[in-house]
Amino acid sequence: MLLELEDIERARARIGGRVHATPVMSSATVGEELGVRLYLKAELFQKTGSFKPRGVFSKLLSMDPAVRSRGLVSLSAGNHAAALAYGATAVGARATIVMPAAAMRSKVEATRRYGGEVVQTAGSLLEACLALQQERDLTLVHPFDDLAVMAGQGTVGLELLGQVPGAGMVVVPVGGGGLISGIAAAVKLQRPSVRVVGVEPDGADAMSRSLEEGAPAHLDKVDTIADGLAPPFAGEHTFAHVQRFVDEMVRVTDREIVDALGVLIQRCKLAAEPSGAASLAALMSGRVTPAAGSTVVCVISGGNIGPEVLKQLL
Helix, strand or coil: CCCCHHHHHHHHHHHCCCCCCCCEEECHHHHHHHCCEEEEEEHHHCHHHECHHHHHHHHHCCCCHHHHHCCEEEECCCHHHHHHHHHHHHCCCCEEEEEECCCCHHHHHHHHHCCCEEEEECCCHHHHHHHHHHHHCCEECCCCCCHHHHHHHHHHHHHHHHHCCCCCEEEEECCCCHHHHHHHHHHHCCCCCCEEEEEEECCCCHHHHHHHHCCCCECCCCCCCCHHHCCCECCHHHHHHHHHHCCEEEEECHHHHHHHHHHHHHCCCCCCCHHHHHHHHHHHCCCCCCCCCCEEEEEECECCCCHHHHHHHC
16 A cells, blocks of 8 residues: 555644644755755754654554553654654653664663653564563554654655755655655655655665565664664565655665765754765765756755764764
8 A cells, every 4th residue: 555645645734733844955065066956854853853753743643542542662773762752742642662772872861851661672673562562552653664654754745845846856864764655655746757766874775675675675684873774674565665656776885974974064054863964975975866957855864963973973
């Protein structure tokens, strides 16, 4: 089952007043160097510091309140965890989120501040999450492979087309694929000529491998500085949407992500996290080659950069 434009428009109506309409910023000098008109869709200014509350509120507000009140559970490296904790508290529900034992401390602490219960594990996040779901009779709010969540993320696509009507290409960071699935559906169902490109770290390339193998892939391990792009598997729904709506998937190295992060912080004055810099990394590295002079929108998906990462950059 694929999203329709009406699904994304209904999600926008559901979450209105709960999330920010984030700005699009031009970067003329960086764009000139890359030979394009460059715009940055600044989702790092979203509530909790990433695009994730869009999908969370879309899901929570579409649920039966009685089911929601029994409690929620999910798994996340950080941004979905904070968003679910924030969203659950806002609607009067409880959320438990399974996070990696090695998750950034700043993201764990943020999740707890927003009211979430954090359970950390060195093992499989999914297995621990499903065990808690069964043990406590909780409702799973999947971080990406859920149509209501994906429709919420698609509101980014609705916004950016209105903000940059001349867009010829949209470049999107890809983790589990919820963000690009929603954006690509919103864009392609309105303007099929706009090229949609997804970007993964080469150490966490589940979606690229899925396309190569023809089915959702599971990785034995992931290794990237971009923790928000490191789910070890692609979802069934997200894989189907990427197959249908996304024109191209590319991989970037951690070094290329760090170089792009430096440009965002130093020249664009956007304190992105590594995951959010992946889209610009694809342009700067030449992995994506838009037509000269075309208008390109890079989605800067989050800004929850912790001191652990900043120390690596200094």
